[in-house]
Amino acid sequence: MGHMNVRLYVEKQVEGMAAFSHALDMPLAFQESAPSTFVPVDQHVRFIREVLPGRPISMDGCVVSVGESDAVIYQELRHSDGALSAAFLTRVAHIDTKARELFPWSTRARAALEAHIETPPAEAAPRSFDPYAPALETSDIRIETARDLGIPMIGKGAVPHHHLDVHGRMTPAWIIGRISDSVPNLLYDWRKRVAEAAGGVRMGAAVLENRLRYHRWPKAGDLYEIHTSLGSTAEKTHSLVHWVMDPVTGLPWATSQVVAITLDLDARKAIATPPAMLEDLERIAPRGLSL
Numbered sequence: 454m455g456h457m458n459v460r461l462y463v464e465k466q467v468e469g470m471a472a473f474s475h476a477l478d479m480p481l482a483f484q485e486s487a488p489s490t491f492v493p494v495d496q497h498v499r500f501i502r503e504v505l506p507g508r509p510i511s512m513d514g515c516v517v518s519v520g521e522s523d524a525v526i527y528q529e530l531r532h533s534d535g536a537l538s539a540a541f542l543t544r545v546a547h548i549d550t551k552a553r554e555l556f557p558w559s560t561r562a563r564a565a566l567e568a569h570i571e572t573p574p575a576e577a578a579p580r581s582f583d584p585y586a587p588a589l590e591t592s593d594i595r596i597e598t599a600r601d602l603g604i605p606m607i608g609k610g611a612v613p614h615h616h617l618d619v620h621g622r623m624t625p626a627w628i629i630g631r632i633s634d635s636v637p638n639l640l641y642d643w644r645k646r647v648a649e650a651a652g653g654v655r656m657g658a659a660v661l662e663n664r665l666r667y668h669r670w671p672k673a674g675d676l677y678e679i680h681t682s683l684g685s686t687a688e689k690t691h692s693l694v695h696w697v698m699d700p701v702t703g704l705p706w707a708t709s710q711v712v713a714i715t716l717d718l719d720a721r722k723a724i725a726t727p728p729a730m731l732e733d734l735e736r737i738a739p740r741g742l743s744l
Contacts, residue, residue: 456503460630461661462530463498466541467625469512469528477516478565485619489556490671491545493625494523498663499540499577499583502532503721509533515571522547522555524566527573535662540577542584550620553670579726581662581692581712588744589708591668596703599680599696602741608635609700612671622670626705629665632695635679643730643737644715651724657716659723661690666744668705676700686731689723690714694742710744 471483474491481487504510514528523546530538549556558566599606608631616627640658648656671677677699684692695709714723726734 456505456659458630459498459500459525459633459663460626462500462504462539463629464491464624465510465512465530466498466528466543466628469514470526470543470545473514473528476565476569478559478561483619487550487620489547490550490620491524491547491666492622493543494546495544495584495588496625496663496665496667497542497579497582498665498688499579500538500660500662501540501577502536502538502544503659504530504532504538510538515572515573516566516569517542517571519563519566519570520559524555524558527571527577529573529577537574537576540573540578542573542577544584559618578636579662582664582710584664585707588666591667591705594668594696594698594705594708596678596680596696596700599682599698599742602682603739604680604682604696604741605738606641606678607639607681608632608677610677612673612675614673614675617673621672623672623675623706625665625667627699628667629663629709631677632679632697632709633660636681637720639681639738643733646733647724647726647730648717650727650730654720654724656724657718658713659716660711660713663709664744665707667707669699671699671706675706677706680742681738683738683740684743685737686726686734688725691731691734693738694744696733696742708744715727 474482481628482490528541678698680696682694697707
């Protein structure tokens with residue numbers, strides 16, 4: 454596409470979180486020997502201005518709120534001219550690295566978190582999703598639901614060892630990366646037809662906004678299936694709901710809802726979708742799934 458993939462944005466977000474952990478008096482949180490760490494539970498990402506290869510980029514962040522064993526952390530990527538590139542609003546859970554159970558912040562960590570509380574800039578505010586909106590319980594998200602509704606499976610596989618973090622669990626970047634890798638299996642031909650209807654422009658795609666919920670964390674060798682449903686449509690955007698499922702237990706690893714566009718690679722603008730093509734999209738990705 455000529456720009457950074459969503460997986461790389463999240464890689465940088467996680468690296469930024471690891472660097473921030475030192476300021477939060479938890480310098481071991483992202484090391485193998487850590488007794489506790491913090492992991493994303495619910496994350497909202499806005500992709501505002503694309504990052505092109507070789508262009509300078511920097512990250513800043515703050516704490517938005519602190520709970521007994523969780524916190525909401527804001528991070529942003531900006532271009533060298535100060536323009537906002539991407540914004541991340543992540544609710545993290547403080548967990549025991551062995552049992553993966555919620556673990557209250559220490560007095561020192563809580564004090565450090567509270568010392569970094571600030572208000573994110575208004576320009577970074579979510580537009581398509583409420584990041585705090587109620588969502589389905591993990592136990593209510595079952596693989597049988599997707600199969601019974603005829604929701605297409607767009608990707609499947611087993612988690613490789615090199616997609617794990619230091620605690621032996623699949624990294625957030627590779628969870629979103631596997632979704633991104635699988636979407637062309639569903640939409641490549643459809644997007645190509647949209648580009649042809651727009652005069653044969655060079656076709657690409659881009660995600661504008663994403664809400665991700667991390668339910669459980671797969672280990673090396675665990676299986677996954679990705680089922681994708683249509684959320685909503687507009688002239689230039691479409692929303693997709695992805696369920697990343699464990700076919701062994703039938704429960705979710707992660708769920709996601711995105712707002713995406715078909716992209717004119719030369720003009721770097723969204724391509725309008727003819728009404729007939731939106732009807733095709735309804736058939737390709739039947740509705741039925743939600744967060």
